[in-house]
Amino acid sequence: MNVPVFEEYEPACDCPCGGCAEQRRLLAQGLPLRAGGHPAAHGARRALVLVTAAGVALGASGVGASEAGADAALPALGTARAGGTAPSVATAAAPAAEPDPKTPQGASGPLHGRPSAGPSANTSVDTLRRISRADIINRAKRWVSAKVPYSMTKYWSDGYRQDCSGYVSMAWNLDGNEWTGSLSRFGTRINRSDLEPGDILLFHNPSDPNKGSHVTIFGGWTDYTHDYYIAYEQTKPNTRAQSTPMAYWNNSAGYVAYRYNGVTGGTGGSPADTPATAAFPGAKSFGPGAENAHVTRLGEMLVGRGGGRFYDVGPGPRWGEADRRATKAFQQAQGWRGAEADGLPGPDTWRYLVDGLGKDIPKAGAAGPGGTKARPAFPGKDRFRPGKSNSHVTKLGKQLVKRGYGRHYVSGPGPRWGEADRRNVEAFQRAQGWRGSAADGYPGPETWRRLFA
Missing domain, CATH: 3.90.1720.10 (endopeptidase domain like (from Nostoc punctiforme))
Structure with a gap:
C-alpha cells in the first residue's frame, strides 16, 4: 500500500487555531537539553517516533492490523507525554478560554x-x-x-x-x-x-x-x-x-x-550611585504637580514601611493623594505633629525612610501615634441588594464619592440600594484590576476593606 506523505509546516506565531497552538507547544518542547529542554519532552518524542514506525509497519498487514497497532500504541504515547494522547493537527480544537492569557515562551x-x-x-x-x-x-x-x-x-x-x-x-x-x-x-x-x-x-x-x-x-x-x-x-x-x-x-x-543574585542592597542604589540617590532631592520634588523618579522611590519606600494600603494601583512618578496620606501616616508614626506631619517629605522624613530608621506605619485600625481610625466593619452582603434600604448603603455611597467613584449618582447617595450604587461599586472594583464575578458591582468584605482603607 502507499504510505501517506506528511508535510512539515512552520506554525504562525499569532495564529489562534488549535493546530498551530499545538505545533508551537511541541516546538518549544523540542529544545535540546543543553538549551533548557526537558527530559520528559524528549521521552515523548521518542515514543512518538516509535508509534509512527509501528503504524507504518502495521499498515502493510491491512487496515485491521493498522487500527490494532494504533490502539495499542497511543496509551504509551499519552503516558510518555504525561498529558494524555496528542490531538491531531488536523482535528485539534482551539484551547478553551482562560481568565488570563497563556504565555508560551522561547528558549534561552x-x-x-x-x-x-x-x-x-x-x-x-x-x-x-x-x-x-x-x-x-x-x-x-x-x-x-x-x-x-x-x-x-x-x-x-x-x-x-x-x-x-x-x-x-x-x-x-x-x-x-x-x-x-x-x-x-x-x-x-x-x-x-x-x-x-x-x-x-x-x-x-x-x-x-x-x-x-x-x-x-x-x-x-x-x-x-x-x-x-x-x-x-x-x-x-x-x-x-x-x-x-x-x-x-x-x-x-x-x-x-x-x-x-546581582541585586544591590535594600531599596537604595548600587555602591556607585548611593550618595546621589540617598541625598534628599529637595522639597520641590514633591507635592501637587510633581512628577519624577523621586516620587516613585518615595512611594516604594513607604510601601516597604507599611504604607501599601494607601495605594490603589501602586507607587508611580506622579504625586497624588496616596503619596501624601502615606507620608503623613509615616510621619505620625514617628510621633511628629503639626507642620512635621503635613504629608510632604522633608530631609528628616527622607533620611528615616532611606536609612530604615524609626517606626513603621501601623496597620489600619491599630492604636498608634498617628491615631489611625478603625474602618467600619463589613455589615454583610445582604445589605446591598435590590430593594434593600439601610444606613450602610448611604455610608457606602458617601465613601465611593469621597474616593472619586460617584459619577453614576444623579442626586447623591441615599439609603436605598440602586443601579447607580452598583455601577459605582463596579467601577471601584475594576480599578483594583478585578474582572468577572469579582467586579459584579456588589460589595464583599475585600471591596469594603479597600474602599474604607
Missing part, C-alpha cells in the same frame, strides 16, 4: 543581534551585572510605558525577547534571554513574606513548559494584608503593571519567590 539564547558566549553562561554571582532595586523597576516600567506587544518569537529594540521570561531578563539586565526553566539559576529562593520590589514570582511547569509557566516582577504590596501586589509582567496583548492576587490568578500555590 543571546540578545537579538548580539553575539553571546552561549545561553545561561552567567551562573556565578561574581559575573552577574550589579543592579539596584530601583533600576530593576525603572527598567520594567520602560516596557509598560512602551506597551511592548507580547511575542515568543519577536525581540524588542533592546534585544530582549517579548515574552514573560525575556521581560525579566531585561529588567534584571541579564546578558541574554532566559526562560522560566533557567531564571532560577540567577536568583536565590526566598519566602514570599520577604519579597521586595525587583524580586520575582516564578512558576515553571517542567512537564509542559508552555502550560501555565509564567513569571512576574514584584513591584510592592498594595494592601497591608499582603493579599495583593503590583505585578509587572509581559503578557497578551502587551506589558502591564496591575494589582494582582498573591501569587497569581492561576496556579497561585506553584509560584516561587526568587531574589536576583
